[in-house]
Each structure stands twice: as C-alpha cells, then as structure tokens.
Amino acid sequence: MPRQVDHAQRRRQIAEALWRLAIRGGLEQVTLRQVAAEAGVSARLLQYYFGTRDQLLLGALEILNTDAEQQARDRMALLGDNPSIRAIVQGVLLEMLPLDEERRSRHVVYAAYFVRFLTEPDLAAVARAAPPALADLVADLLIHGQDLQQVPRRIDAASEAVFLTAGAEGLQTRVLLGQLTPERAVAVIETQLDGIFTSRR
Numbered sequence: 001m002p003r004q005v006d007h008a009q010r011r012r013q014i015a016e017a018l019w020r021l022a023i024r025g026g027l028e029q030v031t032l033r034q035v036a037a038e039a040g041v042s043a044r045l046l047q048y049y050f051g052t053r054d055q056l057l058l059g060a061l062e063i064l065n066t067d068a069e070q071q072a073r074d075r076m077a078l079l080g081d082n083p084s085i086r087a088i089v090q091g092v093l094l095e096m097l098p099l100d101e102e103r104r105s106r107h108v109v110y111a112a113y114f115v116r117f118l119t120e121p122d123l124a125a126v127a128r129a130a131p132p133a134l135a136d137l138v139a140d141l142l143i144h145g146q147d148l149q150q151v152p153r154r155i156d157a158a159s160e161a162v163f164l165t166a167g168a169e170g171l172q173t174r175v176l177l178g179q180l181t182p183e184r185a186v187a188v189i190e191t192q193l194d195g196i197f198t199s200r201r
Contacts, residue, residue, distance in 0.1 A: 017040075023105060028116075054120065065130075090189065149198070
C-alpha cells in the first residue's frame with residue numbers, strides 16, 4: 001500500500017526551508033529552486049504545494065504567523081487560570097521580543113520579509129493588517145483594565161496601545177542588533193507598564 005502523504009507536514013517542510021534561507025541571507029535573491037533544494041524536494045513538488053514564488057512567500061508567512069499565535073497561547077496559558085490584565089498585556093508585548101531562540105529566529109525571518117513588505121502589494125496588505133490587530137488587542141485589554149480600576153481613566157487606551165506595540169517593535173530591532181540585552185528590553189517594558197497600571201492585583 002502506498003504511503004499516505006501528510007500534506008500539511010510537507011508544506012511545513014518547505015516553509016521551514018524558506019525560513020532557514022531567510023535567516024542565512026534574506027529573501028531578496030531566494031529562488032524556488034534554492035528553496036526546493038533546501039527542503040529536499042523537487043521544484044515541481046514545491047510548485048504543487050505553493051505555486052509561484054509570491055504564493056510561497058505568503059504561504060510560508062501564514063504558517064509562521066499560525067505558529068507564533070499558538071506559541072503565544074501556550075505561553076499565556078502558563079500565566080495561570082486568572083492572570084491580571086497587566087500580566088496579559090506584558091505577555092503580548094514580550095511575544096514581540098527575541099527572548100529565546102524560537103522567537104529570535106521568527107523575528108529574523110520577519111525582518112527578512114521587511115523589504116518585500118514595502119515593495120510587494122500582496123505582502124504589504126498582510127503587513128498592514130498585523131500591527132493594528134495587535135494594537136487593538138492591547139487597547140481592548142487596557143480598556144478592560146480601566147473597567148477593573150487597574151488603569152486610570154486618563155489613559156487613552158488606543159494611543160497607549162499603539163505606543164506600546166511600536167515600542168516593543170523598536171526594542172525587538174535593538175535586541176536583534178545587539179544594542180540591548182533581552183533583559184534590558186524586558187525591564188523597559190515593565191517600567192512603561194508601571195506608569196500605566198495602578199494595581200498589580
């Protein structure tokens with residue numbers, strides 16, 4: 001009986017090959033043939049699963065984002081059954097920092113996508129959707145914190161959320177470049193949250 005192919009696993013195998021190439025040298029010159037060789041599959045099989053180069057970039061990015069969301073949920077679960085709003089907000093922001101090898105590799109891949117985000121319309125649309133969604137999540141959490149009297153009403157939740165997520169993104173870059181240690185980046189976020197949250201209940 002012929003062995004049944006796990007199509008999701010095969011797509012992941014190809015996506016991971018693209019990520020490795022992105023980490024080693026960016027995405028500007030990466031070809032389908034190079035990705036196929038890195039993945040150990042034929043170029044024809046790669047095209048069967050992803051189609052064109054742009055479709056491969058989008059498909060691999062979708063898998064990367066799905067992984068990131070699952071890993072974030074797993075880490076959030078470690079906060080316990082009833083985490084504080086502050087702990088949740090901090091957890092969201094820490095996902096944006098390269099605090100371990102998994103997150104570091106992911107953010108290096110995202111950095112490799114950056115130029116293509118600026119020049120490729122399909123990729124640009126994906127990039128535009130991500131930051132607002134994250135800022136909206138943080139804003140909703142801050143509003144909930146206000147309802148619980150843990151965040152002062154004077155705080156503009158929407159503006160603060162944009163500032164926090166943009167700040168975490170900037171810290172991410174500085175940690176990747178070695179300008180800041182991960183510990184210092186975490187401390188900066190904690191100091192910022194100290195100015196927002198009036199209670200750590």
